[in-house]
Amino acid sequence: MTEICPKCGLPKDLCICGTIEREEQRIKILTTKRRYGKTVTIIDGLDETSGKDIMKQLKRKLGCGGTFKNGKVELQGDHKKKVKDFLLKMGYTEEQIEVI
Numbered sequence: 001m002t003e004i005c006p007k008c009g010l011p012k013d014l015c016i017c018g019t020i021e022r023e024e025q026r027i028k029i030l031t032t033k034r035r036y037g038k039t040v041t042i043i044d045g046l047d048e049t050s051g052k053d054i055m056k057q058l059k060r061k062l063g064c065g066g067t068f069k070n071g072k073v074e075l076q077g078d079h080k081k082k083v084k085d086f087l088l089k090m091g092y093t094e095e096q097i098e099v100i
């Protein structure tokens with residue numbers, strides 16, 4: 001039996017709800033200081049699945065520590081520029097990404 005999307009009622013292979021959701025995401029990239037003056041880069045606005053995936057890829061790419069908690073990706077160090085470039089390569093648009 002074909003799986004039906006509960007949102008639009010279309011079979012999953014025709015449903016584009018996931019795509020729309022992704023296009024509507026608003027992502028914020030910011031840096032903040034933590035204990036002992038360490039800078040961390042926060043990516044806010046990603047859903048859990050893409051957030052965890054992006055966190056893993058960025059950790060590998062940037063060679064830094066990172067976590068995903070409370071709906072936010074947290075990376076050790078200041079990587080605002082690199083994170084934005086990476087998200088653009090992933091298919092997110094300039095309009096979706098706000099660097100604070």
Ligand SMILES: [Zn+2]
Nearest residue numbers: 005008015017
């Ligand atoms: Zn749908």
